[in-house]
C-alpha cells in the first residue's frame with residue numbers, strides 16, 4: 001500500500017505510515033519455550049530456595065564482580081551471562097557497568113524471581129510487578145567490587161556510607177536478610193532463560209498455577225473471532241496484537257519506519273533547554289480556597305492516616321469518614337464536574353478548567369538514621385476474601401447482566417461487554433478467577449481505588465460480585481473507543497489533540513496524587529477513550545498509597561515507561577507517574593515509547609544509562625510542548641514537575657476540545673472492524 005493511500009482521509013484523520021509499533025525482538029516460539037523451561041527449572045529452583053529459607057523476607061543474593069582486566073562481569077550464572085550478551089553488547093557493558101548492574105537487578109527482581117516463584121507468566125510486553133514490597137522473597141544482585149561509570153574501581157566505602165551505585169542490602173528486612181544469607185550458603189539460583197517480555201505475577205506459593213488463564217496472549221484468545229467488534233485488518237496485526245499491543249518479533253526482524261510527515265513549525269531558538277534548567281513556563285503554586293480543596297501537604301500524617309498500601313478497608317473507611325467530616329480535607333470534596341468551570345484557551349475556545357489543584361507534599365530527605373518503618377503485613381488469602389466480601393454486591397450477576405462480547409484478556413482476567421437487563425445500559429465487565437490469582441491483593445487494590453476514588457477521568461466503577469468465592473465480576477463503564485495505544489499507533493495526533501489527552505490524564509493524576517495514591521503504570525494502554533472523546537485512566541492494580549513525603553521501593557510498572565529512580569531501585573514517590581506521563585506523551589508523538597524495539601533488559605540498561613530519552617522530533621514540536629516534555633522527563637524526581645505545575649502548563653492550555661479526538665477514535669475503531 002502506498003504511503004498516500006495509507007494516509008486516508010477519514011475526516012482529516014492522519015493515519016500513521018506504519019502499521020503498529022513493533023515489539024521487542026522476541027521469537028514467540030522461543031518465548032513459549034522459555035515458559036516451559038522457566039516453569040521446569042523454577043520448580044527445582046524454588047524448592048532449593050524453599051529449603052534455604054522461609055517464604056518471607058528473604059533475599060537471594062547473586063554476587064557479581066567486575067574484572068577490571070578483562071572488563072567482564074564475573075560470578076554470574078552462565079545463563080545470565082548469555083542473556084547479558086544477547087541483550088547488551090560487550091561495548092555497552094564496558095561503557096557503563098553500573099547500568100548493566102541496574103539491568104541485572106531488574107532481571108533478578110522480576111523475570112528471574114517470577115520464574116522461581118510463579119508459574120503464571122505472560123510473554124507480552126506488559127506491566128511488571130515482581131514482588132510485594134516488603135513481604136516476598138527477593139533476589140538481589142550485589143556487586144562485590146564497586147565500579148564507577150567507566151568501570152574503574154571505586155575506593156572502598158566506609159561502613160556508614162550508603163552505596164551509591166547499588167543497594168547493598170535489599171529493601172527488605174535487614175535482619176531477615178542476614179539470617180537468610182547465613183542459612184543460605186552460596187546456592188546458585190537455578191539458571192533459567194527469561195522471557196524477553198513478561199507480564200509477571202509472583203506468588204508466594206510455589207505450587208500456585210493459573211490453569212484457567214492463558215499464559216500467552218494470542219489474538220485469538222483476546223476475543224471471539226466470530227463475534228468480535230474488533231476485527232483487525234491483517235496489515236494491522238503484523239506487528240501489534242489484537243488490542244494494538246505490540247507483538248513479539250524475531251531478533252533482527254526489520255522495523256517498520258515510524259516516521260510520519262512532519263507538521264513542521266519553525267525551530268524555535270530556545271528549544272535546546274536542558275531538563276534540569278528551570279522551565280520558563282513553570283507556574284507559581286496555585287493557592288486553594290479553604291472551601292474547595294486542601295492540599296494533602298496540609299494534612300498531617302495523622303490526619304491523612306495514609307497507609308503504605310491499600311490493604312485496610314477499615315483505614316480507608318476512616319479516611320473517608322474524616323474527609324466527610326472535614327469538607328476541606330480532601331480533594332474529593334472538590335467539584336470535578338467539567339461543567340463547573342471553564343476558561344478560554346488561546347483560540348478562544350472554551351476548555352475545561354482543571355479541578356482544584358492540590359500540591360502533594362514533596363518528599364523529605366530520608367535520613368539513614370531513621371528507624372525502619374514497620375513492614376506492612378501481607379494479607380492472607382482469606383483476609384483478602386473477607387475484605388472482598390465486604391465490597392462486593394450480593395446476588396447473581398448473570399441475573400442482572402447479559403454478557404455480550406469479549407473485549408480482551410488481561411493478566412488477571414477477561415473483559416467483556418454486557419447489557420444491564422433492566423436498563424439496557426452497555427457496561428464493561430472484568431471477570432477474574434479469584435482463587436487462582438497470584439496477586440489477590442492487587443484485585444482488592446484495583447477495586448478499592450475504583451470504588452472509592454471517583455473522578456471524571458478515572459474509569460467509573462459500577463459494582464462488583466463474587467460468585468461462589470471465585471468468579472469475581474467488576475462492572476464498570478464501557479469505554480467504546482478502546483485504549484489510547486491503538487490511536488497513537490495508528491494515527492497521528494496533532495499537538496492540540498495530544499494536549500487534550502494529556503490534560504485529562506494530568507487531571508486524573510492530580511486527583512490520585514492528592515489522595516496520596518501513585519498509579520505506577522501510566523502508559524497509553526491504560527488510558528481508555530470514549531466515543532465522545534472522554535479520556536480515562538484505568539488499571540489501578542498497581543496503585544500504592546503512600547504517606548505524604550514518604551517513598552516506595554518496589555520495582556513495578558512497565559519497563560519502557562519506568563522512571564529512572566524505579567529502574568535504579570531507588571526510593572520513589574508520585575513523581576514516577578509524571579515521568580511515565582512524559583513517556584506517554586512521546587508515544588503520542590512517535591507512536592511508541594523510547595527503546596520499544598529493545599528487550600526490557602536493554603531498555604532498563606538504556607534508561608539507567610541515558611536518563612532522559614532523546615526527543616527525536618524536538619525540532620518539530622512547539623516550544624511549549626518541548627518544555628512540557630522536559631518538565632516530565634527530568635531525571636531528578638525532585639526537579640520534575642508535579643501535577644499542579646502541569647495543569648497550569650502553557651502546553652495544556654493549547655488543548656483542543658475533546659471532540660477533536662472523536663474522528664480519530666472512530667477511524668481506529670473502523671480500521672479494527674474491517675475484515676481481515
Ligand SMILES: Nc1ncnc2c1ncn2[C@@H]1O[C@H](COP(=O)(O)OP(=O)(O)OP(=O)(O)O)[C@@H](O)[C@H]1O
Nearest residue numbers: 243407408409410411412413415428477478479483
Ligand atoms: N471499561 C472498559 N471499557 C472498554 N475496554 C476496556 C475496559 N476495561 C478494559 N478494557 C480493555 O480490555 C482489555 C483487557 O483489559 P485489562 O484491564 O484486563 O487488561 P490488562 O491491563 O492487560 O490486564 P490486567 O488489568 O489484568 O493487569 C484491554 O484491551 C482494555 O483496553
